[in-house]
Amino acid sequence: MDDIIYIKNLSFDYPDKNKVLNHINLTIKAGEDVAFIGRNGAGKSTLLLNIIGILDGVGEIEIFGIKMKRGNLSEIRRRIGFVFQNPDDQLFMPTIFDDVSFGPLNFGFSKDEIEKKVKNVLKIVGLEGYDFRKPHHLSLGEKKRAAIATILVLEPEVIIFDEPTLALDPGGRKNIIRFIKSIKSTKIIATHDLEMVLELCNRVILMDDGKIVADGNTKEILADGKLMNDTGMDVPSSLSV
Numbered sequence: 315m316d317d318i319i320y321i322k323n324l325s326f327d328y329p330d331k332n333k334v335l336n337h338i339n340l341t342i343k344a345g346e347d348v349a350f351i352g353r354n355g356a357g358k359s360t361l362l363l364n365i366i367g368i369l370d371g372v373g374e375i376e377i378f379g380i381k382m383k384r385g386n387l388s389e390i391r392r393r394i395g396f397v398f399q400n401p402d403d404q405l406f407m408p409t410i411f412d413d414v415s416f417g418p419l420n421f422g423f424s425k426d427e428i429e430k431k432v433k434n435v436l437k438i439v440g441l442e443g444y445d446f447r448k449p450h451h452l453s454l455g456e457k458k459r460a461a462i463a464t465i466l467v468l469e470p471e472v473i474i475f476d477e478p479t480l481a482l483d484p485g486g487r488k489n490i491i492r493f494i495k496s497i498k499s500t501k502i503i504a505t506h507d508l509e510m511v512l513e514l515c516n517r518v519i520l521m522d523d524g525k526i527v528a529d530g531n532t533k534e535i536l537a538d539g540k541l542m543n544d545t546g547m548d549v550p551s552s553l554s555v
């Protein structure tokens with residue numbers, strides 16, 4: 315079975331906000347690069363946080379055929395990485411080296427292996443020589459790349475990105491898109507950046523009010539003016555005539 319993600323009847327309530335996810339059913343297969351789109355508050359981030367077990371809803375989730383439950387979290391998170399919307403949620407150590415080596419250290423790699431891995435991954439994200447810089451001194455674009463490095467270093471089969479281009483300037487945005495494109499892992503991206511979706515994802519899942527309202531080919535969904543309008547979205551300019 316090549317299902318990466320299998321979700322059956324998933325619902326989620328926050329203590330002060332109910333039905334944020336409302337009976338979600340979903341399967342993602344290996345090799346599909348998938349975008350989750352939908353207006354603010356549609357439930358995209360909440361769904362992704364359930365997929366890596368940070369939030370715990372009602373329903374069934376399997377990742378690579380492994381049941382989502384506390385005892386399996388470590389294996390699941392080794393195989394599926396999560397890049398938070400806000401890099402400050404990912405970077406919490408005194409230096410970039412400490413942050414990027416944190417995961418490999420936890421998974422028992424030797425000191426030599428870790429040094430090699432960190433150097434290599436910092437080069438890949440364009441932060442060569444940043445080992446001993448302090449995360450809070452970096453620009454947003456650099457922080458986002460450092461946050462991706464903390465995930466990439468574990469070589470996960472799947473990487474989930476929550477709003478990777480949000481708040482970046484045009485140059486930083488282009489950089490991140492080019493860079494995400496070059497990553498070999500399967501990509502799952504929650505975003506409002508529909509031009510990026512066109513470039514990176516072959517499948518789009520459109521959410522509204524805790525439900526999946528459309529799921530299919532990227533161009534077909536993004537070019538559907540009525541569907542996009544009804545869900546508070548705009549057809550991206552490169553597709554509108």
Ligand SMILES: Nc1ncnc2c1ncn2[C@@H]1O[C@H](COP(=O)(O)OP(=O)(O)O)[C@@H](O)[C@H]1O
Nearest residue numbers: 328330331334353354355356357358359360361
């Ligand atoms: N920690 C939280 N506590 C209570 N409500 C939340 C929390 N996080 C998100 N919500 C609410 O859940 C809904 C879905 O939010 P979210 O999953 O962040 O949507 P999206 O990522 O699509 O913008 C929104 O109404 C939001 O206000």
Ligand SMILES: [Mg+2]
Nearest residue numbers: 358359360504
């Ligand atoms: Mg969100």
